[in-house]
Every structure is written in C-alpha cells, then in structure tokens.
Amino acid sequence: MANKIANRAVMCEVLKEAASKDKNVVVLCSDSRGSASLASFADTYPEQFVEVGIAEQNLVSIAAGLASCGKIPFAVSPASFISTRSYEQCKVDCAYSDMNVKLIGISGGVSYGALGMTHHSAQDIAAMSAIPNMRVYLPSDRFQTRCVFEELLKDHKTAYVRIGRNPVEDVYSEGNVPFKMDKATVLAEGSDVLIVACGELVKAAKDSAELLKAKNISAGVLDMYCVKPLDSEGLLSAAKGKKLIITVEEHSPFGGLGSMVAQVISANDPKKVVNLSLPDAPVITGKSQEVFAHYGMNAEGIAKKVAEILG
Amino acid sequence: MRKLGNVKKLSATAFDIRRNALDIIMAGGGGHIGGDMSEAEILLTLYERMNVTPETQDSPDRDRFVLSKGHCVETLYAVLSYEGFMKLDEVLAKFSRFGSEYIGHPHNTLPGIEMNSGSLGHGLSVSVGMALAGKMDKKAYRVYTLMGDGELAEGSVWEGAAAAGHYRLDNLCAIVDHNHLQISGNVDEVLSPGDIGARFAASGWNVLKISNGNDIAQISSALDEAEKTKIHPTVIIAETTKGKGSALIENKASWHHKLPTQEEYEKIAADIAAYKEAVLNG
Ligand SMILES: Cc1ncc(C[n+]2csc(CCOP(=O)(O)OP(=O)(O)O)c2C)c(N)n1
Ligand SMILES: [Mg+2]
Numbered sequence: 001m002a003n004k005i006a007n008r009a010v011m012c013e014v015l016k017e018a019a020s021k022d023k024n025v026v027v028l029c030s031d032s033r034g035s036a037s038l039a040s041f042a043d044t045y046p047e048q049f050v051e052v053g054i055a056e057q058n059l060v061s062i063a064a065g066l067a068s069c070g071k072i073p074f075a076v077s078p079a080s081f082i083s084t085r086s087y088e089q090c091k092v093d094c095a096y097s098d099m100n101v102k103l104i105g106i107s108g109g110v111s112y113g114a115l116g117m118t119h120h121s122a123q124d125i126a127a128m129s130a131i132p133n134m135r136v137y138l139p140s141d142r143f144q145t146r147c148v149f150e151e152l153l154k155d156h157k158t159a160y161v162r163i164g165r166n167p168v169e170d171v172y173s174e175g176n177v178p179f180k181m182d183k184a185t186v187l188a189e190g191s192d193v194l195i196v197a198c199g200e201l202v203k204a205a206k207d208s209a210e211l212l213k214a215k216n217i218s219a220g221v222l223d224m225y226c227v228k229p230l231d232s233e234g235l236l237s238a239a240k241g242k243k244l245i246i247t248v249e250e251h252s253p254f255g256g257l258g259s260m261v262a263q264v265i266s267a268n269d270p271k272k273v274v275n276l277s278l279p280d281a282p283v284i285t286g287k288s289q290e291v292f293a294h295y296g297m298n299a300e301g302i303a304k305k306v307a308e309i310l311g
Numbered sequence: 312m313r314k315l316g317n318v319k320k321l322s323a324t325a326f327d328i329r330r331n332a333l334d335i336i337m338a339g340g341g342g343h344i345g346g347d348m349s350e351a352e353i354l355l356t357l358y359e360r361m362n363v364t365p366e367t368q369d370s371p372d373r374d375r376f377v378l379s380k381g382h383c384v385e386t387l388y389a390v391l392s393y394e395g396f397m398k399l400d401e402v403l404a405k406f407s408r409f410g411s412e413y414i415g416h417p418h419n420t421l422p423g424i425e426m427n428s429g430s431l432g433h434g435l436s437v438s439v440g441m442a443l444a445g446k447m448d449k450k451a452y453r454v455y456t457l458m459g460d461g462e463l464a465e466g467s468v469w470e471g472a473a474a475a476g477h478y479r480l481d482n483l484c485a486i487v488d489h490n491h492l493q494i495s496g497n498v499d500e501v502l503s504p505g506d507i508g509a510r511f512a513a514s515g516w517n518v519l520k521i522s523n524g525n526d527i528a529q530i531s532s533a534l535d536e537a538e539k540t541k542i543h544p545t546v547i548i549a550e551t552t553k554g555k556g557s558a559l560i561e562n563k564a565s566w567h568h569k570l571p572t573q574e575e576y577e578k579i580a581a582d583i584a585a586y587k588e589a590v591l592n593g
Contacts, residue, residue, distance in 0.1 A: 054462055054464040085430065116427075116429060284409070285408065286409040290409050
C-alpha cells in the first residue's frame with residue numbers, strides 16, 4: 001500500500017494550522033493524545049490543549065463548557081468510548097445545548113482488531129445519528145479528512161467525526177479531491193447498480209466497481225461521507241434507473257448508512273437495497289482487512305454480492 | 312481464602328509468569344507489557360489464595376476476581392494457565408490471531424474469567440454487584456478487583472466506591488496497581504488522582520497501603536487484613552513498578568503497550584531470568 005499517512009495524522013495537521021491562526025481552537029484528550037496522533041499538537045500548543053485523563057464523560061462536558069465561552073473545542077477520544085461512555089454528554093451538553101463541540105472518534109469501527117468489542121465502535125453511526133442536531137461524518141481517506149476538518153472549522157455546530165487508526169489507501173489524489181460539504185461525492189457513474197459507502201470502505205466500493213466491469217456489470221459508486229445529514233438528493237439522483245442499491249459500512253446492520261439509505265430509497269424510488277455491514281454479534285478477532293474479507297465487505301466481497309443478486 | 316504456599320518459590324514463579332506474559336505478547340504481536348509486569352505478583356497471589364480452582368470455577372460459593380484494568384490480560388492468561396484454568400500452549404498459539412477467542416481483553420467465555428472488561432472504570436461497580444449479591448444470598452465468598460491508577464480518573468470508579476461504602480461491603484476488596492504511569496505519562500502530570508486513600512476513606516473504606524506491591528508477602532498480609540475487616544470494604548493501594556522485570560522497560564511510560572523488537576525481547580527475557588535467579592538465591 002502506497003499511503004503511509006493515517007487520517008488521524010492529517011487531523012493533527014489541520015488542527016495545528018487552525019490553532020496557529022486562532023487561539024480559541026482547543027483540543028481535548030482523555031489519555032488519548034498518542035492514539036489520536038495529537039502529541040505534536042499538545043507539544044506545539046500546550047496552552048490550547050486540555051488533558052482530562054481517562055474520563056471520557058468529563059472530556060465531552062468540559063468541551064461543551066469551553067464552547068459556551070466561545071472556545072472552539074475538538075474533543076478527541078476513541079470512537080468506542082466517546083460514542084457510548086459519553087453518549088449522554090454528547091446528547092445533552094453538546095447537541096441539545098447547541099454547542100460548537102466537534103466530537104472526534106478515533107480508531108473507529110474495528111480498527112482496534114483483537115482488542116475486542118470494548119474497543120470496537122460498530123454502533124456509533126446509529127447512536128450519534130439518532131441525536132437531533134448531531135451531524136455524523138466518516139471521511140474515506142486522508143484528502144477527504146482534510147476537507148471535512150477544514151469545513152467543520154468554519155461552522156459553529158456540534159458534529160461527530162469517525163476516523164480509523166491505520167493509514168488507508170487513497171481514494172482521491174493530491175489536487176483531485178472533489179468535495180462539497182454535505183454532498184456525496186460521485187466516484188463512478190454506472191447503469192446497473194449503485195454502491196453507496198462511507199468511511200474506510202469507500203475504497204473497497206470503488207475497487208469493486210472495477211471488478212464488476214470485468215463481469216459486464218456497470219456500477220456507480222457514491223462516497224457518502226456525510227452520513228447525517230445524508231445527501232438524499234445526491235442519493236436519489238445517483239440511484240435513478242438502477243436495479244439495485246448496495247450499501248457498505250463498518251458498522252452494525254442496524255441504524256447506520258444502510259438503514260438511512262433504505263429509508264430514503266423506499267420513500268422516494270422503491271427498489272432493492274442490500275446492506276453489507278458487520279454482523280449483529282461481536283466481530284471476529286482479526287485485523288481490519290481480515291475482518292472485512294471475512295464478512296464480504298472488501299472489493300471482492302462486494303463484487304461477488306452484486307453479481308450474485310444481478311446474476 | 313486459602314493459605315499461601317512457599318513465598319520464595321512463588322516470588323520466583325512470578326517471574327515465570329512475566330516470561331509467559333512476554334511470550335504471549337510476542338506471539339500475538341501486541342499487548343500491554345508495562346501494566347502486565349506491574350500486576351504479576353498481585354494476580355498470582357490472588358489466584359493462589361482465592362477460593363476458586365478449575366474444579367470450583369462454576370460454584371456459586373467461589374471467590375470472584377474482576378480485572379478492571381482489562382488491557383493487562385496477558386498476565387491474567389499466564390496466571391490462569393499456571394493455575395490450570397487454561398493451557399499456555401493454546402494461549403500462545405491463538406492469542407490475537409484471526410478468529411481467536413483469546414483476545415486482547417478478558418472475555419468470560421474463557422475459563423476462569425468472570426467478566427468482560429477493557430473499557431476502564433467498570434470493574435469496581437461490577438464487583439459491587441457481585442459483593443451485594445453475596446450479601447443478599449448470605450454467601451461467604453469474597454470479591455476482588457484490580458484497577459489501574461490512571462483508571463481512577465473515571466468518575467464511575469467513585470460511584471462504585473460510594474456504593475460499596477454505603478452497602479458496607481466488607482466482602483469486597485479493591486486493589487489499585489499504583490505504578491504511577493498511564494499511556495501519556497506520569498499519572499500526577501496527566502490528571503492527578505489526588506490523595507487516593509483519603510478519597511476511598513471518605514466513602515467509608517478501610518484503606519491499606521503497601522510499600523511494595525511486587526512483594527508477595529506484603530500483598531498476602533494485606534489480603535489477610537482485608538478479610539478480617541468487618542463492615543468496611545477494603546482498598547489496597549499497592550506501590551508497584553510498571554514494567555517490573557527488566558531495566559529496559561521499568562518505569563517508562565513509552566512501554567505501556569509497545570511491542571518489543573526481537574533484540575529487546577531477548578534482553579527483557581534475560582533480565583526476567585536474572586530477577587528470578589536473584590530471588591532464588593536471595
Ligand atoms: C474507558 C477507557 N478509556 C480509555 C481506554 C484506553 N486505555 C487503555 S490502557 C489506558 C491507560 C491505563 O492506565 P492505568 O490505569 O494506570 O493502567 P496501567 O498503568 O496499570 O497499565 C488507557 C487510557 C480504555 N481502555 N478504556
Ligand atoms: Mg498506571
């Protein structure tokens with residue numbers, strides 16, 4: 001794999017740039033600065049860095065208090081903890097109170113591999129999306145991660161961003177990053193099937209379209225990094241005329257991208273929607289790529305599923 | 312509690328436990344080596360003394376242990392193997408491998424493990440529940456939990472502490488692995504826990520401090536005192552050395568969960584062996 005830069009490292013870069021221009025930009029960690037790649041932020045801007053110790057609920061509430069006083073806080077902690085341990089703080093102190101807190105879930109999905117379900121976040125999309133006034137973003141690669149963070153620095157509302165732990169293959173390239181905030185990015189046009197993915201499975205979706213070409217199946221691919229607000233318009237326009245919609249996500253089968261896509265499609269342009277996701281069970285022990293392969297969520301698995309259904 | 316066997320022999324065994332935990336980490340390609348090394352004597356002493364064996368592990372009368380600092384599961388696997396609950400060979404072959412049940416945190420589908428953990432700040436409250444059930448059922452079993460000192464930043468720990476004091480859970484004993492380090496550095500610099508003993512005492516706990524939590528005799532006598540204490544739950548604040556067993560990793564925050572290179576592995580293993588020799592010749 002060519003790319004060695006993790007999305008979290010890009011987050012640190014963007015936040016350092018922002019901190020140098022605006023002293024109100026603050027980062028909060030819960031003994032997570034190493035995992036978040038934010039140690040260099042803490043070293044460079046110690047006055048704009050708050051360490052709360054291993055206390056994720058406190059992390060989020062403190063961030064809300066800072067926001068209420070005009071600070072621009074980014075609360076960064078593993079996705080598993082920030083989305084479950086601090087759930088009520090996210091709901092009440094951030095979203096409900098309409099605070100400008102950016103909640104960043106690092107090492108999201110199954111990035112922590114063999115550490116097991118305590119460390120996996122396969123429920124964060126569902127949990128966070130169910131909160132009114134919460135937005136949910138899962139950028140697909142390092143280039144898009146930069147775009148999302150730069151946009152979030154411009155607004156003043158709560159948002160949750162999930163990023164993974166390890167470097168992921170590029171979907172986009174330097175100078176070629178089509179991006180409009182809250183609009184899905186069309187990665188491929190196609191006539192038979194539409195594959196909608198988010199986060200680190202967008203690359204697999206893109207690659208599966210190539211594999212499908214060899215089987216004479218024409219696949220469109222949509223990068224739905226903005227899971228909430230879901231880009232319904234973009235979805236419906238890409239879905240037009242397709243026989244099948246496939247969704248792919250590093251999440252439980254319930255309440256995630258697949259559920260939301262199915263809701264929009266069934267209400268507006270009913271057709272078959274099939275969701276590829278993690279199971280409703282503790283995920284098999286393994287590295288991310290092994291896990292994806294096991295559950296048929298890699299490029300080969302997606303292509304196989306499409307061919308099976310359309311075949 | 313059972314009586315402790317030969318302390319010198321067990322103290323040497325603690326270094327075999329460390330070596331096995333190290334091998335488990337190497338076999339699986341990762342683990343929490345620093346905290347594994349600081350807790351070795353505590354876990355070994357507990358399992359030597361608790362009223363639970365592979366034969367009685369399902370008995371309603373057994374003593375219970377919850378590893379609240381679940382990230383240090385490799386030493387737990389090593390101790391459970393030593394005590395006959397699981398097989399070391401199997402752990403070594405499977406730890407963290409694809410499809411394995413031997414994952415990087417305690418999981419209660421495995422023999423000898425009571426409760427899943429890994430998210431810090433749950434163990435004390437879960438142990439309160441176990442101790443409360445013991446009181447309801449008028450059982451004589453005791454409940455033990457081991458927490459990290461960084462873990463004490465979790466507010467839930469103090470909710471658990473208040474409940475234990477309130478319900479007079481003298482069948483509960485919490486141990487703090489006070490190695491003074493967490494991932495980001497020194498606990499006092501990351502987020503000071505303040506006066507740990509005073510905080511527990513304020514919730515009605517009997518507070519014991521041991522100056523060397525890597526000393527089996529000290530651990531064992533504190534456990535005796537805890538068992539004798541009525542009305543109050545007991546916390547043992549154990550001064551330990553993170554990374555204990557090799558100068559290469561001792562007292563270094565960077566060794567919280569670093570994977571040794573082959574060269575470092577050999578050095579650590581040799582140091583552990585030397586420690587063991589010193590104990591046997593001491
Ligand atoms: C709720 C929660 N937050 C964060 C973590 C990540 N984490 C794993 S170990 C650790 C540091 C623990 O330090 P300490 O409690 O002192 O343990 P020890 O020094 O004995 O390893 C952290 C933050 C976690 N496992 N659970
Ligand atoms: Mg510690």
